[in-house]
Amino acid sequence: MPSPEASEERAQRGEAERSSDPREGASAAPHTSLRAVAREAIAYGLREGRPPNLDPAHYTAGLAAPRASFVTLYRAGELRGCTGSLEPEAPLVVGVARNAFRAAFSDPRFPPLAGWEIDGLEISVALLSPLERIRAGSEADLLRSLRPGVDGLVLREGALTATFLPAVWESLPEPRDFLHALERKAGLEAGHWSPTLRFERYSTEPAD
Numbered sequence: 001m002p003s004p005e006a007s008e009e010r011a012q013r014g015e016a017e018r019s020s021d022p023r024e025g026a027s028a029a030p031h032t033s034l035r036a037v038a039r040e041a042i043a044y045g046l047r048e049g050r051p052p053n054l055d056p057a058h059y060t061a062g063l064a065a066p067r068a069s070f071v072t073l074y075r076a077g078e079l080r081g082c083t084g085s086l087e088p089e090a091p092l093v094v095g096v097a098r099n100a101f102r103a104a105f106s107d108p109r110f111p112p113l114a115g116w117e118i119d120g121l122e123i124s125v126a127l128l129s130p131l132e133r134i135r136a137g138s139e140a141d142l143l144r145s146l147r148p149g150v151d152g153l154v155l156r157e158g159a160l161t162a163t164f165l166p167a168v169w170e171s172l173p174e175p176r177d178f179l180h181a182l183e184r185k186a187g188l189e190a191g192h193w194s195p196t197l198r199f200e201r202y203s204t205e206p207a208d
Helices: 006-019 036-048 092-105 117-121 140-147 164-168 175-185
Strands: 067-076 078-084 121-128 130-132 151-156 160-165 199-200 204-206
Touching: 036 092, 036 117, 036 121, 067 092, 078 092, 078 121, 092 121, 117 121, 130 140, 140 175, 160 175, 164 175
Parallel strands: none
Antiparallel strands: 067 078, 067 121, 121 204, 130 199, 151 160, 151 199
């Protein structure tokens, strides 16, 4: 259950997002909020059934450059959707808009977002660093190399891929619990280990 302080902070962030209004074809805005881009993409999706077609040329160089991102949605402090990319696939502002749309309408864990939900929607945008391979010969090696609270972790085993953002450490602070939950998320048994198992780490920074 989030604290009153956390709820107030999220409410303030939501108000800041609504004060900005990035639109398709808008002029370059040096202080464009990516959370506002995400919110407008969801609102556009409710109206049009698709993500907006943003032109990176109308945004600053930092927003137009390729970078991986994740968008996480909350309502009343509870997860309402999360999706993103582990590697840069598009200009940052375009990727955030797409990920916001997918988090709202395509996360298989939740029904598509309804129009009445958007007013209370809390949005978090995380920007990812490049992936870094972790070389570990055993589970013990891997656990020793993890940095709780810092590392996002990617697991790959054959066609299976799963990731946890660094924020997941808040609910799973022990490295072994964190790893085993990620293995279960990927569809593997907790404690699974094989020569083909691959791990990568990344860090995140929050976007305004």
